[in-house]
Amino acid sequence: MTPPAAIGDELAPLTLPLTRTLIVAGAVASRDYQDVHHDAEAAREKGSPDIFMNILTTNGLVGRYVTDAFGPRAVLRKVAIRLGAPNHPGDTMVLRGTVTAVDGDTAQVRILGANGLGNHVTGTVTVTVPATDGPEADR
Numbered sequence: 181m182t183p184p185a186a187i188g189d190e191l192a193p194l195t196l197p198l199t200r201t202l203i204v205a206g207a208v209a210s211r212d213y214q215d216v217h218h219d220a221e222a223a224r225e226k227g228s229p230d231i232f233m234n235i236l237t238t239n240g241l242v243g244r245y246v247t248d249a250f251g252p253r254a255v256l257r258k259v260a261i262r263l264g265a266p267n268h269p270g271d272t273m274v275l276r277g278t279v280t281a282v283d284g285d286t287a288q289v290r291i292l293g294a295n296g297l298g299n300h301v302t303g304t305v306t307v308t309v310p311a312t313d314g315p316e317a318d319r
Contacts (some may be wrong), residue, residue, distance in 0.1 A: 185287045191249040191277035196241065198233065198295065200269040206237025233267035238301050242291055245275045246305045250287070254309050261291065261303030271295045277305075285309055 196202075207217035212234045215222035223231045242261055247254040267273055273295045281288040286308045293301040 185250075185279045185282055187279055187282060189279040191245070191279075191289065194245050194248070194275040196273045196275065198267050198269055198271045198273055200231065203231055203233045203237070203267065203269060206240065207234050210234060210236035210240075212236055228266065228268075230268045230270075233300075235261070235263055238263060238267070238293070241273075242275065242293070242301060242303070242305060245291070246277065246289055246307050249277065250307050250309050253312070254307050256305060257286065257308055258306040259303070260305075261301050263301055264299040265295060265297035267295055267300050268297075271297070273300055275301075280304070285311055 204218045207213070214234070216226055216228060217231055217234050220230050223229075239259060239261060243256055243259060246256065273293050275291065275293045277289045277291050279287050280290045286306060289305045289307060291301065291303050291305055292299060
């Protein structure tokens with residue numbers, strides 16, 4: 181899918197298994213060393229049943245979802261997300277998106293990512309896919 185997308189277009193859903201490795205690696209890669217993202221015992225002491233994904237990992241997954249849907253030239257212009265239910269190891273998150281606005285080569289996409297506990301992430305992403313002329317347009 182590349183703009184001009186139509187309002188109401190739905191992105192193909194993306195199903196993501198939530199592994200302990202994904203959660204820990206995402207926290208380490210984003211330099212978030214809070215113990216609740218890698219130490220199950222510390223997370224339980226703080227009231228969580230297990231470690232949970234940080235917002236930076238979620239933000240990266242949302243960005244990947246949108247750029248994969250719109251293609252390699254897609255540029256994220258704005259990502260505005262809010263977290264809800266935590267992502268714990270052993271669950272699955274399904275990301276879905278719906279185009280809510282289109283202006284030339286730019287689209288706004290409503291994002292919803294749900295897991296077994298409910299909605300993990302909601303928000304909007306603004307993405308631009310620049311037009312090209314010549315042979316690059318065929319790539």
